Amino acid sequence: MDTNFIKNIVRIGRVSSINAAANTAKVVFTDKNELVSGELMIVNRGSMADKDYWLPDIDEQVLCLMLPNNSGQGLNAGFILGSFFSAEDAPQENSADVRAVKFGDGTIVKHDRSTGNLSIKATGNINIMAAGTVTIQGAAVKIN
Template sequence: MLEHNFAIAELNRRLANIIRIGLVKEVDYEKARVRVKVGEFITDWLPWVTARAGEDRSWFSPDIDEQVMVLSPFGELSLGVVLAGIYQQKYTAPESKKEVSSLTFQDGTKLSYDKNKHHLEIFVADKITLKVGRS
């Protein structure tokens, strides 16, 4: 009976850990890993998911205190990957219109595209450099 209760408790633990929501507490930029606070627990170093990670690659590192989801195969947090980008009270959505896609940076630089108006707007907080070919 004790063994049966342990098996049920272990299954419940794993099920509860498949998807967890937490806050980024540390970032290792060189290894592209973060530690996430989930409740009172802080995970080991976990990789984060990015848009592209093959020959074409993207880089958007999570911020400290950014709300994220930890997706853990088999409910094992040590195997988890981090999916960034859950809006929260501290970091709210920068837009509220379906037709607008945007990217806003901490310094105020912003790229915004309105699909209905076919209008791309780029605001740069300081300066911009465009390079073409080997220039």
């Protein structure tokens, strides 16, 4: 298989713009003389009954899967598969037992399956809404 073909199909670039309403983004490829893609769909972990919404940040490094067009003369349509950690953007955790989301404003949601601890650190308000009963139960309940 032609390695140049694969290099054009699987690409690394940086997000240059986002379209939140369409859940798409454009990506600039520095290895292709600053070539900017068309609107690329962003792969998420659910799009029907269960939905997981995520948009990369402008200038975030992303991995893209490009689709050849019908003429065979280029690659402009495709998908953003996700972002990845690097020396420039290191992970905030270093344990296989931890799943964490750290938001740009400093809010953190973190679960450690080795201890069972769930931590939520919010930089703003927390709103809990339920159509039914809200129950808080624990060995000790502290309210400060």
